[in-house]
Amino acid sequence: xxxxxxxxxxxxxxxxxxxxxxxxxxxxxxxxxxxxxxxxxxxxxxxxxxxxxxxxxxxxxxxxxxxxxxxxxxxxxxxxxxxxxxxxxxxxxxxxxxxxxxxxxxxxxxxxxxxxxxxxxxxxxxxxxxxxxxxxxxxxxxxxxxxxxxxxxxxxxxxxxxxxxxxxxxxxxxxxxxxxxxxxxxxxxxxxxxxxxxxxxxxxxxxxxxxxxxxxxxxxxxxxxxxxxxxxxxxxxxxxxxxxxxxxxxxxxxxxxxxxxxxxxxxxxxxxxxxxxxxxxxxxxxxxxxxxxxxxxxxxxxxxxxxxxxxxxxxxxxxxxxxxxxxxxxxxxxxxxxxxxxxxxxxxxxxxxxxxxxxxxxxxxxxxxxxxxxxxxxxxxxxxxxxxxxxxxxxxxxxxxxxxxxxxxxxxxxxxxxxxxx
Amino acid sequence: xxxxxxxxxxxxxxxxxxxxxxxxxxxxxxxxxxxxxxxxxxxxxxxxxxxxxxxxxxxxxxxxxxxxxxxxxxxxxxxxxxxxxxxxxxxxxxxxxxxxxxxxxxxxxxxxxxxxxxxxxxxxxxxxxxxxxxxxxxxxxxxxxxxxxxxxxxxxxxxxxxxxxxxxxxxxxxxxxxxxxxxxxxxxxxxxxxxxxxxxxxxxxxxxxxxxxxxxxxxxxxxxxxxxxxxxxxxxxxxxxxxxxxxxxxxxxxxxxxxxxxxxxxxxxxxxxxxxxxxxxxxxxxxxxxxxxxxxxxxxxxxxxxxxxxxxxxxxxxxxxxxxxxxxxxxxxxxxxxxxxxxxxxxxxxxxxxxxxxxxxxxxxxxxxxxxxxxxxxxxxxxxxxxxxxxxxxxxxxxxxxxxxxxxxxxxxxxxxxxxxxxxxxxxxxxxxxxxxxxxxxxxxxxxxxxxxxxxxxxxxxxxxxxxxxxxxxxxxxxxxxxxxxxxxxxxxxxxxxxxxxxxxxxxxxxxxxxxxxxxxxxxxxxxxxxxxx
Numbered sequence: 001x002x003x004x005x006x007x008x009x010x011x012x013x014x015x016x017x018x019x020x021x022x023x024x025x026x027x028x029x030x031x032x033x034x035x036x037x038x039x040x041x042x043x044x045x046x047x048x049x050x051x052x053x054x055x056x057x058x059x060x061x062x063x064x065x066x067x068x069x070x071x072x073x074x075x076x077x078x079x080x081x082x083x084x085x086x087x088x089x090x091x092x093x094x095x096x097x098x099x100x101x102x103x104x105x106x107x108x109x110x111x112x113x114x115x116x117x118x119x120x121x122x123x124x125x126x127x128x129x130x131x132x133x134x135x136x137x138x139x140x141x142x143x144x145x146x147x148x149x150x151x152x153x154x155x156x157x158x159x160x161x162x163x164x165x166x167x168x169x170x171x172x173x174x175x176x177x178x179x180x181x182x183x184x185x186x187x188x189x190x191x192x193x194x195x196x197x198x199x200x201x202x203x204x205x206x207x208x209x210x211x212x213x214x215x216x217x218x219x220x221x222x223x224x225x226x227x228x229x230x231x232x233x234x235x236x237x238x239x240x241x242x243x244x245x246x247x248x249x250x251x252x253x254x255x256x257x258x259x260x261x262x263x264x265x266x267x268x269x270x271x272x273x274x275x276x277x278x279x280x281x282x283x284x285x286x287x288x289x290x291x292x293x294x295x296x297x298x299x300x301x302x303x304x305x306x307x308x309x310x311x312x313x314x315x316x317x318x319x320x321x322x323x324x325x326x327x328x329x330x331x332x333x334x335x336x337x338x339x340x341x342x343x344x345x346x347x348x349x350x351x352x353x354x355x356x357x358x359x360x361x362x363x364x365x366x367x368x369x370x371x372x373x374x375x376x377x378x379x380x381x382x383x384x385x386x387x388x389x390x391x392x393x394x395x396x397x398x399x400x401x402x403x404x405x406x407x408x409x410x411x412x413x414x415x416x417x418x419x420x421x422x
Numbered sequence: 423x424x425x426x427x428x429x430x431x432x433x434x435x436x437x438x439x440x441x442x443x444x445x446x447x448x449x450x451x452x453x454x455x456x457x458x459x460x461x462x463x464x465x466x467x468x469x470x471x472x473x474x475x476x477x478x479x480x481x482x483x484x485x486x487x488x489x490x491x492x493x494x495x496x497x498x499x500x501x502x503x504x505x506x507x508x509x510x511x512x513x514x515x516x517x518x519x520x521x522x523x524x525x526x527x528x529x530x531x532x533x534x535x536x537x538x539x540x541x542x543x544x545x546x547x548x549x550x551x552x553x554x555x556x557x558x559x560x561x562x563x564x565x566x567x568x569x570x571x572x573x574x575x576x577x578x579x580x581x582x583x584x585x586x587x588x589x590x591x592x593x594x595x596x597x598x599x600x601x602x603x604x605x606x607x608x609x610x611x612x613x614x615x616x617x618x619x620x621x622x623x624x625x626x627x628x629x630x631x632x633x634x635x636x637x638x639x640x641x642x643x644x645x646x647x648x649x650x651x652x653x654x655x656x657x658x659x660x661x662x663x664x665x666x667x668x669x670x671x672x673x674x675x676x677x678x679x680x681x682x683x684x685x686x687x688x689x690x691x692x693x694x695x696x697x698x699x700x701x702x703x704x705x706x707x708x709x710x711x712x713x714x715x716x717x718x719x720x721x722x723x724x725x726x727x728x729x730x731x732x733x734x735x736x737x738x739x740x741x742x743x744x745x746x747x748x749x750x751x752x753x754x755x756x757x758x759x760x761x762x763x764x765x766x767x768x769x770x771x772x773x774x775x776x777x778x779x780x781x782x783x784x785x786x787x788x789x790x791x792x793x794x795x796x797x798x799x800x801x802x803x804x805x806x807x808x809x810x811x812x813x814x815x816x817x818x819x820x821x822x823x824x825x826x827x828x829x830x831x832x833x834x835x836x837x838x839x840x841x842x843x844x845x846x847x848x849x850x851x852x853x854x855x856x857x858x859x860x861x862x863x864x865x866x867x868x869x870x871x872x873x874x875x876x877x878x879x880x881x882x883x884x885x886x887x888x889x890x891x892x893x894x895x896x897x898x899x900x901x902x903x904x905x906x907x908x909x910x911x912x913x914x915x916x917x918x919x920x921x922x923x924x925x926x927x928x929x930x931x932x933x934x935x936x937x938x939x940x941x942x943x944x945x946x947x948x949x950x951x952x953x954x955x956x
Binding site: 038040042043046159160171199200201202204205206207209210211213214216217219220221222223234237238241242245246247250251252254263264266268269275371373374375379381 | 460488505524529531532533534535537538541566623624626627628629630631632633634655659662663666669670673770771774778779780781783785786791792793800802804805874875876878879880883884915916919920923924925928
């Protein structure tokens, strides 16, 4: 490039910046999307980026918010936890986004948490997680343990008459905390310690032969046994394949999973998985007009009639609806005003109910138990009558049982033991 | 269940002479089968089985196969030819009812409780007819459900049975039912012994259950039989773990043997080795995908097509990498490491962009599915074939290195590049070909790994560390060392896993390797000679 063209380029760029820059700042509300588009977590998070783009596009078709268009700002934290914090800072400080929708793993959420609290911005977190947290700057639209794990165990105990439990998980914070809660819960229900087997495996564990054999051994003690799986992501496929290989059927030892959804099943042969269970707050197979419309819209947006929808996508759908309503109600995108407007905000979920945002920043959701069908979809076999409000702190962990999360007076905290009156 | 099974049920029930008057009573229970009320569904299944109507049996069979639907247009209960629709039969009348695709049909759903109940009902229905395997399967399903109602048909079936193997299965099933139902004590004690003779985990579970709940004499007999099985299983468990270890060793060998060539022989620290494995797995996916649309009859044998193509493709990519990047970095291990690591990220992201970030489905051919029992040892076919495949790859590689002109040139270049060059060997060409060979072998490892692991852009990453461990532990530059290293690590891993858990087991192995390398920096089989000193 010679000097002349270089300066021409620079000039054009400057002019463009001068023209578009201020115009953008005035006419749009920026929404940050903080999902990994590369690296190990891209498998799950790319979809959530796409669904956010779809929701924003639709909102713009309706005329945007407060007379302004919404503008999506997509960044790629590349499955790198420290990079999540950097990108969050970039979104809030430089891009001045009104809210951020993002994160998948708990470790990425923990990594961005101090940034959101320091800069006082809002994060909408769409994935089921281990609970034990309530930040003033995060709205948790995924399930807390009482909205997924506990009802699933109850279902197995009552419907399948399970008395012996294998808690199998990947070795990181979500399975460890969930299993701690489940262990305490099961013991409180009179399950003996020798009837609980806890097993952790590394991320991406692919050779399940000896562990599945252990489970089989544990399950042949003459008592009905079930596996509660918090095994994450990629490790699931070889796990289920090995179950099939060793002839463990769902009718013998059912496996209930908290991290296996439609998206994960789309990549595998589901024949050996028939009848195994998953607990979620949403299944694509739920028959509801809102859900049908959402699926149709998603498949049209992504231009693929075979793409599936899943639970975290619904969580973003609910979170985004609530946020737009809160902005309209507050009449501004100011974080403090929007946060106040969020409490008690109601939005239709995709399973025919109306979710409510609680003062502990968690939403109410129905709990669904589904059995895996041959086509990779779930057949809902059980559903809570009402929506279950999310609990930030588990009553089954002694030190958490004392804590209350309530961001309104007289508490105004994410976890304290006593209310404070002014 | 197979169509033969369905036919058998039909014949059986026709033979019983179902009165035609019952036909109209089918409509209500059939509607209940496609309804949402699970309790009503269970009752409807029982009611249908009781009618003895062949159409009812056909409907139950279809329900078990996932071929029973409700047609959306007229709410009629129909049986489809396949789980995806096809030609329809009216379940109530048995008349043809046109055809439809899955989109026009609502599937009759089952949950696990109903599935168990159904398999018990079908078990009693199919006990006396069909081939030996069908009858054994029927007995097996009664063994699992232990349905007291199955006792009478089972006793009748045993009296009529001529095949000793089937008879034994039926007697075990009958003993299982007797053991858990209230009956004469002596009969139950004898049943405990019969179940005990089966000797596997299912029998053990049943005996322990009986030991907890029965009158004292029966419980004692059950406990004794259980103890015998447990003693046998302790031995079996150890053997089983070793077999798992060998299978993991074979996987490690496959993943590492290509690296043994590029790293071991050429000394190139190739961090992109795992990506070659991944590309091989994706080649398998592409070929299966092509087979599915263009030549479905080839699908079961697509792996044989995938092996040479994966080899050629990854070898070509290997040559490209070697010629474009790696050859400029010979003798500079640190830069090679960084450059190949960068390349691995580039390849991963390229695959992610082309195929998407989600897992791709590579199906197991039928001859690789299922398991085989060898004296109580369960070996899965996919693992067995991978062991065989790893052995073949290893022997072929050994042959290439030791018995061919190319192998000779390769070893000459490795041992003394200058001398080899002055002997007229085109060292650059040998470098490129060696790298291609290593990459190609990684590619065919990918074909094998696609059968047991996820085909995703991250596939390679999970194997690269293990591969380096195997090569370094076994001794750089020695194929036998790689074999010994892979098997040692595989077996040690599998023996540690049940004791210490997968995470601690892995840590223990790493610590062991670190200590081992301290003592013997050149690994198990150290290469001697001038090249080592250089």
